[in-house]
Amino acid sequence: MSKQVVEKLKEKFGALVLAEAEYRDETTVTVERGEVVEICTYLRDDCGFNFLSDLCGVDYLGRAPRFEVVYNLYNITIKSRLRVKVLVEEQDPRVDTVSGVWSTANWHERECWDLMGISFNNHPDLRRILLPEDWQGHPLRKDYPLQGPDREPYQGRLS
């Protein structure tokens, strides 16, 4: 089912669909960052993905582009999943918000900004959510030390 959706997406958006992958029966499509709202709206209205399960950022330090924003979508009517990704450059870590498509994205995007430092254009309320407002840095980035920025690195074993 998810494969048909990818075909539909390709037909509709052509070159804006950058890549697709299949792993352990899960389908992932990578789409153009600038058009994510349009594509998500299409997925919600025409493909039935009415439920945004999860949204998060992943930091691939050393790779270019460095970040990915991952949207895990679910179709409650036919019970199928689809993963959508956009690639985000380190120099310009911004994506358009999808909180207008699924309201639930609001807090997920705040969390992504808070912990990963990816900001969301046109977001209604982009504040830190888990960390204090005056916190410096974004802890889930790979170059953020586990012990925090102002401490000596831990000398013992971590695992």
Next chain:
Amino acid sequence: MATETMTINMGPQHPSTHGVLQLILELDGEIVVKATPHIGFLHRGTEKLSEYRTYHQVIPLTDRLDYLAPMSNNLGYVLAVEKLLGITDKIPERANTIRVIMAELTRIKSHLVWLATHALDIGAMTVFLYCFREREEIIDIYEKVSGARMTTNYFRVGGLSEDLPEGLVDEIRKFTESMEGHLETYEGLLTGNKIWQKRTIDVGYISGEDAIDIGLSGPALRASGVDWDLRRDDPYCNYSEFDFEVPTRTEGDTFARYKVRLDEMRQSARIILQGLDKLKPGPILADCPQVCLPAKKDVVNTIEGLIHHFKIVTEGFKPEEGEIYVGTEAPKGELGYYLVSDGSTHPYRMKIRPPSFVNLQALPQMVEGVLLADVIATIGTLDIVLGEIDR
């Protein structure tokens, strides 16, 4: 006469916010104009920590997310790792059945705490005492299978840490069979109670469409008429072999959520009894020596077992590069784990989708325009746990 709204602070030290939740309430008299939740007081950086631990070492971290349902958190995580490794269909029958039994006991346990605290918040003290009495029995069962009352760390990648101790099957059966009577007691105290009805019917209403849009899941969504349960619709373990119903209601208010959760406890009891009947002797760990820890008796009696244990504990295992998302039906809703592997012994990225985090997001739209007292009822009915909201 000039009027102005008043802003008051509720929590983080407040008994009915169910943990360290802070709400900034803007009030016009007794009517809530705006509610702004502040979370993060319990943030422990679970996702960051997991990037520095082997896959096995992450399991105890997951206990501490939703500490009222530790086994459900364990289950979601081990299922995710198993999917990443591609060993999902190698899990032995017995391990799967015990997982289901434990997950359903956990659902009953979590719902008991929900009912107890929810009723206490609204002013029904007696139910609280009854629910905690039954919950204690489940905690005793926990202790017997895992050695711990709260942070169980019972499931392992590939199966279970230990088999059920002797005689426990009968104990679980006895408890589960008594549950129906207990549920009738709770219902007798609450369902027909005029005060309870006044405090819950038409309070905290949310429509099915809004609920999907804001991302509600679990009983909160099913009480708004959306018939969706991952145990049935996206079966994991061996849920597809069990016969159970998914209770739904259409009213979308606090009373509907109360009825749905009570019916869920009945269905959980039904699943547990089926599981106990299905239980046959057999292995409890998958035959995947590269992943699974050897049995304790081999570790202490044979040199091969010791080496095997040592290898897995000190080094861990390496799933191939890839990423997966697994959603499970935890007591509070969809608990999802998104795991990215870079081929090393640690998760490259672990994102937890906690149901309470998303459900709490619906609070402002549910309480704006209602009386202050109904805020308490609405927090209770959403069944949030700050441990998993803040992670």
